[in-house]
Amino acid sequence: MIQVQNISKSFKDVQVLTDINIDFLPGKINFIIGRSGQGKSVLLKCMVGLLEPNVGSILYNGVDFLNMDEDQHKAIRQEVGMLFQGAALFDSMTVEENVMFPLTMYSNLTKEEKILKVNECLERVNLVGKNKLYPSELSGGMKKRTGIARAIIMNPKFLFVDEPNSGLDPETSIVIDNLIRTITYDLGSTTIVVSHDMNSVMEIGDRINFISGGRVEWQGDKHELLRSENTLLNNFVFASEFMQEIKENLKGENSKQGE
Amino acid sequence: MTGILGNFGRYFLLMRRVFSRAEKKKIYRPLITDEMIKIGVQSVGIVALLSFFMGAVVTLQTAANIESGWIPKWTVGYTTRQTMIYEFSSTIVALVLAGKVGSNIASEIGTMRISEQIDALDIMGVNSASYLILPKLIASTIMFPFLVLMAMSVGICSGAIVGTMSKATSLNDFIYGIQYDFDSYGIVYSLIKTVFFAFILSTIPAYHGYYASGGALEVGKSSTKGVVYSMVAVMVANYLLTQILLL
Ligand SMILES: Nc1ncnc2c1ncn2[C@@H]1O[C@H](COP(=O)(O)OP(=O)(O)OP(=O)(O)O)[C@@H](O)[C@H]1O
Ligand SMILES: [Mg+2]
Numbered sequence: 001m002i003q004v005q006n007i008s009k010s011f012k013d014v015q016v017l018t019d020i021n022i023d024f025l026p027g028k029i030n031f032i033i034g035r036s037g038q039g040k041s042v043l044l045k046c047m048v049g050l051l052e053p054n055v056g057s058i059l060y061n062g063v064d065f066l067n068m069d070e071d072q073h074k075a076i077r078q079e080v081g082m083l084f085q086g087a088a089l090f091d092s093m094t095v096e097e098n099v100m101f102p103l104t105m106y107s108n109l110t111k112e113e114k115i116l117k118v119n120e121c122l123e124r125v126n127l128v129g130k131n132k133l134y135p136s137e138l139s140g141g142m143k144k145r146t147g148i149a150r151a152i153i154m155n156p157k158f159l160f161v162d163e164p165n166s167g168l169d170p171e172t173s174i175v176i177d178n179l180i181r182t183i184t185y186d187l188g189s190t191t192i193v194v195s196h197d198m199n200s201v202m203e204i205g206d207r208i209n210f211i212s213g214g215r216v217e218w219q220g221d222k223h224e225l226l227r228s229e230n231t232l233l234n235n236f237v238f239a240s241e242f243m244q245e246i247k248e249n250l251k252g253e254n255s256k257q258g259e
Numbered sequence: 260m261t262g263i264l265g266n267f268g269r270y271f272l273l274m275r276r277v278f279s280r281a282e283k284k285k286i287y288r289p290l291i292t293d294e295m296i297k298i299g300v301q302s303v304g305i306v307a308l309l310s311f312f313m314g315a316v317v318t319l320q321t322a323a324n325i326e327s328g329w330i331p332k333w334t335v336g337y338t339t340r341q342t343m344i345y346e347f348s349s350t351i352v353a354l355v356l357a358g359k360v361g362s363n364i365a366s367e368i369g370t371m372r373i374s375e376q377i378d379a380l381d382i383m384g385v386n387s388a389s390y391l392i393l394p395k396l397i398a399s400t401i402m403f404p405f406l407v408l409m410a411m412s413v414g415i416c417s418g419a420i421v422g423t424m425s426k427a428t429s430l431n432d433f434i435y436g437i438q439y440d441f442d443s444y445g446i447v448y449s450l451i452k453t454v455f456f457a458f459i460l461s462t463i464p465a466y467h468g469y470y471a472s473g474g475a476l477e478v479g480k481s482s483t484k485g486v487v488y489s490m491v492a493v494m495v496a497n498y499l500l501t502q503i504l505l506l
Contacts, residue, residue, distance in 0.1 A: 050378050070280065077384030088375035102383055105282065 001026050002190055007056035009046055016042050018214045027188040029204050033195060034211035040194045041085055044160055048082060078106055081156030085163050087147035089135040096131035099149045121149040124179055140167040152183055159189045165197040177204045198237060226250060270466050276388035290394035298360050299402025306352055306406045307413050313351060314414030315421035317342045322427030335428040336436020339418035344445045348410040353456040353493045357486050361464040364395055365485030368468030369478035392465045399457040407453045452500050456493050463489035
């Protein structure tokens with residue numbers, strides 16, 4: 001479980017996050033949603049220690065990440081998997097070497113065992129046989145999927161995923177969503193997904209945190225989300241006219257049921 | 260902008276990270292071999308070419324400046340040897356490599372920074388400073404002395420070839436000159452300087468790349484800065500080391 005407590009973060013005079021409080025539950029898929037530029041990636045980076053918040057604390061199973069010593073950090077980090085928004089693959093390495101990298105650093109497996117695990121992960125993300133390609137030879141979606149394979153190869157207890165679906169076709173999107181779901185439920189990992197994609201929110205979201213203006217504007221599950229009266233949330237979720245119609249119909253049904 | 264002092268502080272902190280909490284030895288070995296090829300082997304051509312012309316020019320200039328009959332003929336060979344061994348090889352090679360190797364290191368690490376590859380290393384608990392910079396530093400420290408030794412030999416040989424071909428000196432005089440009053444300390448002195456230059460040329464550009472931010476344009480700028488500052492540092496170190504080692 002990860003608890004974010006009273007996190008604020010500013011860059012020079014720009015306040016990006018203000019007093020964020022969220023509990024991320026283990027074995028659940030926790031979404032962070034919000035419009036572009038609202039600080040979702042910044043929040044994620046604060047949680048994994050890439051950015052230092054101005055105030056607040058981040059508890060990993062009750063221990064404050066910001067006050068840990070180097071050894072504790074290293075131990076936690078081997079249990080963290082992260083997909084970056086831009087995948088952040090190592091340019092100089094092939095797909096196989098990228099995915100294998102955490103194993104190379106931290107495991108004592110033989111070369112054959114490592115390759116076996118890599119191939120297993122590549123199969124999960126639909127990249128069988130792409131082992132020897134370099135990142136420059138991959139499409140955007142393939143990079144994402146390689147990034148996911150690298151993030152899950154150590155069976156992370158904490159999985160951070162920044163925009164898994166942007167740049168993917170609907171079919172691959174669903175494959176990735178299902179993958180995130182399987183991993184979370186199989187490993188009981190605390191999974192945190194940043195996304196704009198309402199499809200996957202509705203498909204796999206257990207817990208949804210809506211961020212607006214650097215604050216947590218709304219929290220709840222997907223059923224509550226459909227019925228929420230929060231204007232900002234509704235403007236975000238039901239942005240298109242088509243979705244607004246659905247919302248109206250939903251309201252209609254609700255009131256009929258109420259009669 | 261971080262001021263000069265801020266930059267110094269950040270540089271030394273980075274160096275401390277480079278030497279602390281290194282990863283397993285097994286991981287560094289292939290990286291170092293790779294860098295030895297990239298930094299050392301792939302610089303052989305350019306170093307050989309430049310030291311060939313350097314040796315030729317020194318020989319011709321010395322010959323042209325000796326008009327007085329009082330000065331012995333072997334002076335041409337002697338001067339070429341002294342110049343190549345004491346100064347040109349280590350310093351010129353260092354400046355050339357600042358352009359070639361330094362800009363490479365800065366842009367490689369800078370690109371990794373802006374595309375979040377360094378963040379990815381940090382997330383995995385890898386000491387990114389050590390993982391990225393230490394192999395380059397070790398490879399430079401091993402390879403630069405070889406390049407300098409090669410530059411010395413090539414420069415002196417080219418002096419002999421060009422000197423005799425242009426009739427500026429005779430082969431016998433030249434050979435007598437390069438053997439005259441030979442002191443191997445000159446080579447030691449040059450190699451000591453080279454090791455310092457290797458440190459400067461791998462770490463200063465690495466520093467500028469490591470703290471690059473923004474986009475491709477900034478990576479270009481940090482690469483330029485890395486080259487310029489490492490050249491300045493090489494010249495300052497050259498002065499200080501000469502003072503310490505020769506006087
Ligand atoms: N390193 C930084 N330095 C200064 N400002 C930053 C930095 N990183 C992010 N910001 C600012 O913080 C704000 C939030 O950025 P962030 O990347 O978290 O947005 P986001 O919610 O992830 O958006 P998107 O959905 O488009 O990815 C932006 O206004 C951005 O300009
Ligand atoms: Mg983002």
